[in-house]
Amino acid sequence: MQTFDLxxxxxxxxxxxxxxxxxxxxxxxxxxxxxxxxxxxxVGLDAPIEVKIKGSTGYYxxxxxxxxxILVEGSAGPGVAENMMSGTVVIEGDASQYAGATGRGxxxxxxxxxxxxxxxxxxGINIVVHGNIGHMSAFMAQSGNxxxxxxxxxxLGDSLYEAQLFVRGTVKSLGADCVKKEMRAEHITLLQDLLxxxxxxxxxxxxxxxxxxxxxxxxxxxxxxTY
Amino acid sequence: MDDHNTNRPRTMPIQxxxxxxxxxxxxxxxxxxxxxxxxxxxxxxxxxxxxxLLFLGASMSRYPLEGYREKCETSVTLGTRHAKNPIELxxxxxxxxxxxxxxxxxxxxxxxxxxxxxxxxTTTGDGGMTEEERGHSQKLVYQYLPSRYGMNPDDLRxxxxxxxxxxQGAKPGGGGMLxxxxxxxxxADMRNLPAGIDQRSAxxxxxxxxxxxxxxxxxxxxxxxxxxxxxxxKVGGARPYFDTTLAVKAGADVxxxxxxxxxxxxxxxxFIEHVGQPTLACIRPAVRALQDLxxxxxxxxxxxxxxxxxxxVAKALALGADAVSIGSAAMIALGDNDPRWEAEYNALxxxxxxxxxxxxxxxxxxxxxxxxxxxxxxxPIDGGRRLRNYLKVMSLEAQTIARxxxxxxxxxxxxxxxxxxxxxxxxxxxxxxxxxxxxPGRERL
Numbered sequence: 001m002q003t004f005d006l007x008x009x010x011x012x013x014x015x016x017x018x019x020x021x022x023x024x025x026x027x028x029x030x031x032x033x034x035x036x037x038x039x040x041x042x043v044g045l046d047a048p049i050e051v052k053i054k055g056s057t058g059y060y061x062x063x064x065x066x067x068x069x070i071l072v073e074g075s076a077g078p079g080v081a082e083n084m085m086s087g088t089v090v091i092e093g094d095a096s097q098y099a100g101a102t103g104r105g106x107x108x109x110x111x112x113x114x115x116x117x118x119x120x121x122x123x124g125i126n127i128v129v130h131g132n133i134g135h136m137s138a139f140m141a142q143s144g145n146x147x148x149x150x151x152x153x154x155x156l157g158d159s160l161y162e163a164q165l166f167v168r169g170t171v172k173s174l175g176a177d178c179v180k181k182e183m184r185a186e187h188i189t190l191l192q193d194l195l196x197x198x199x200x201x202x203x204x205x206x207x208x209x210x211x212x213x214x215x216x217x218x219x220x221x222x223x224x225x226t227y
Numbered sequence: 228m229d230d231h232n233t234n235r236p237r238t239m240p241i242q243x244x245x246x247x248x249x250x251x252x253x254x255x256x257x258x259x260x261x262x263x264x265x266x267x268x269x270x271x272x273x274x275x276x277x278x279x280l281l282f283l284g285a286s287m288s289r290y291p292l293e294g295y296r297e298k299c300e301t302s303v304t305l306g307t308r309h310a311k312n313p314i315e316l317x318x319x320x321x322x323x324x325x326x327x328x329x330x331x332x333x334x335x336x337x338x339x340x341x342x343x344x345x346x347x348x349t350t351t352g353d354g355g356m357t358e359e360e361r362g363h364s365q366k367l368v369y370q371y372l373p374s375r376y377g378m379n380p381d382d383l384r385x386x387x388x389x390x391x392x393x394x395q396g397a398k399p400g401g402g403g404m405l406x407x408x409x410x411x412x413x414x415a416d417m418r419n420l421p422a423g424i425d426q427r428s429a430x431x432x433x434x435x436x437x438x439x440x441x442x443x444x445x446x447x448x449x450x451x452x453x454x455x456x457x458x459x460x461k462v463g464g465a466r467p468y469f470d471t472t473l474a475v476k477a478g479a480d481v482x483x484x485x486x487x488x489x490x491x492x493x494x495x496x497x498f499i500e501h502v503g504q505p506t507l508a509c510i511r512p513a514v515r516a517l518q519d520l521x522x523x524x525x526x527x528x529x530x531x532x533x534x535x536x537x538x539x540v541a542k543a544l545a546l547g548a549d550a551v552s553i554g555s556a557a558m559i560a561l562g563d564n565d566p567r568w569e570a571e572y573n574a575l576x577x578x579x580x581x582x583x584x585x586x587x588x589x590x591x592x593x594x595x596x597x598x599x600x601x602x603x604x605x606x607p608i609d610g611g612r613r614l615r616n617y618l619k620v621m622s623l624e625a626q627t628i629a630r631x632x633x634x635x636x637x638x639x640x641x642x643x644x645x646x647x648x649x650x651x652x653x654x655x656x657x658x659x660x661x662x663x664x665x666x667p668g669r670e671r672l
Binding site for chain 2: 011012015016019039040043044046058059060063064066078079082083085097098101102104117120121123124139140142143161162217218219221
């Protein structure tokens with residue numbers, strides 16, 4: 001286990017050190033102490049390493065992550081795991097706005113609640129939120145899966161493309177072009193797998209699937225009021 | 228009685244200036260189709276522009292440099308403020324962001340070839356980075372856009388600079404648009420979208436709002452790329468003084484200001500013609516913002532929107548820009564709107580020079596299309612040469628003017644080298660109206 005004191009050694013040294021880890025590094029386990037809500041912690045990683053952050057983080061923790069497994073033992077600020085490509089990011093507390101924004105791969109797990117715009121413009125990432133999510137989540141979500149064990153706020157999935165949304169609780173309102181869809185066997189299998197990976201104890205049968213009605217894929221003047 | 232009426236002089240039919248033929252045609256088109264007009268390009272209306280400025284040249288107080296003997300430098304370095312690896316350009320003219328998707332792969336390749344031969348940079352667009360442009364562009368600026376189509380850390384690391392796009396001159400406040408005809412399988416795959424849909428990308432970034440957030444976003448991008456890459460912030464010509472100020476405060480190395488004549492691949496005509504300020508009106512406020520912050524020349528200013536000639540380049544530099552960027556002009560150099568395709572333009576209901584329905588994907592010149600048959604008409608090697616020639620001519624023109632003004636570097640041109648032909652241009656450019664010492668809006672000395 002390598003321990004890095006962020007307060008003492010600084011952000012630049014931290015990210016440079018983590019970037020310098022090669023694919024075959026034997027320093028695979030890192031612990032970051034004194035994060036104190038700093039921004040851009042452990043961004044742009046690209047090695048199969050484990051990074052444990054002992055406290056809460058500011059903006060963009062784990063941004064553009066590839067391969068690494070990042071654990072935040074606290075809460076995360078806006079844009080956690082934004083544009084993640086692969087690997088995992090796990091938040092033990094809550095996450096602020098735009099969690100997993102534009103993510104293209106990997107798994108983001110939020111064990112608390114996520115604020116507004118969770119999964120905005122997601123492009124292939126899987127996101128599992130153990131608690132609730134805020135308004136405008138999965139706005140313009142293109143692909144990937146968003147799983148919510150709690151409730152969803154207003155305008156879920158507005159202007160959705162091909163991402164799939166699974167919500168166990170209530171949805172305050174659906175956004176434009178987002179509709180309830182049938183849960184078929186393949187969705188149950190997919191959801192069970194995601195729940196297992198996210199350490200979530202829940203019955204997939206209790207979830208409702210939402211997706212795009214695909215009515216806004218081509219402009220039609222008769223749909224103008226929907227936009 | 229009848230004879231009297233027949234012979235009486237009649238009032239000549241007068242067309243309304245308000246309800247002109249083109250206005251009425253647009254009303255009829257809207258009534259028939261139920262959709263606003265979508266087109267490419269920039270503002271077509273006449274606005275005060277560089278043509279309204281003149282250089283004074285040498286005189287008793289300024290002596291000129293010999294045109295073919297004395298050196299006049301054109302090199303410029305962008306990104307000197309924070310980046311470890313600033314971009315060194317041989318000429319102060321760069322190629323603006325144009326997406327793969329809006330343009331064909333071979334057209335992107337030609338832009339890279341031409342820019343590289345001329346010693347300058349080209350820029351990606353709202354569709355990610357293609358191998359064609361990376362492979363053929365010695366210096367490539369990677370745009371970071373609200374849609375984040377194709378965004379990934381590997382391309383961030385293999386680019387030469389990052390341009391955070393807040394807005395563009397054709398549509399400040401609007402997002403990208405690429406209609407279904409051009410969403411081929413390859414374009415769709417790069418953008419994670421279903422093929423054939425009408426793509427309307429977001430108008431603002433998904434994970435930050437406002438300059439305080441942008442400062443943190445720029446920090447993240449610098450950390451991901453180990454502080455190597457210059458970071459540009461591009462804004463449309465909306466509030467150039469404040470936008471430039473805020474971009475600098477957010478940490479930009481370079482500010483790009485794009486006036487309303489700057490083109491787009493596709494957006495609503497009403498947006499292009501009615502939102503944003505002319506390029507000429509944007510330069511002095513942006514320069515003043517840099518001067519007020521004490522960073523003029525430390526943070527470089529790139530101006531775009533309607534740059535066509537070396538004279539335009541020289542005028543933009545004289546007003547305080549460090550470089551310019553061209554998009555529409557580069558496309559014309561490649562062969563866009565060439566009269567050789569006139570018969571085909573006519574068949575599309577238009578004419579060479581006016582063709583702007585790039586979103587429909589039927590470009591006879593094979594540049595703004597994803598149709599394999601049309602694309603095959605365009606030779607990227609020849610296109611690259613044409614762009615190289617054009618960039619070289621613009622540079623020579625700018626040097627000619629700079630020498631005539633007694634400058635041994637084009638960046639030494641200054642507002643005092645200029646006068647204006649109209650009161651409007653004098654006010655916008657902050658130079659005297661020709662034949663006077665009057666700069667509208669400023670007290671006489």
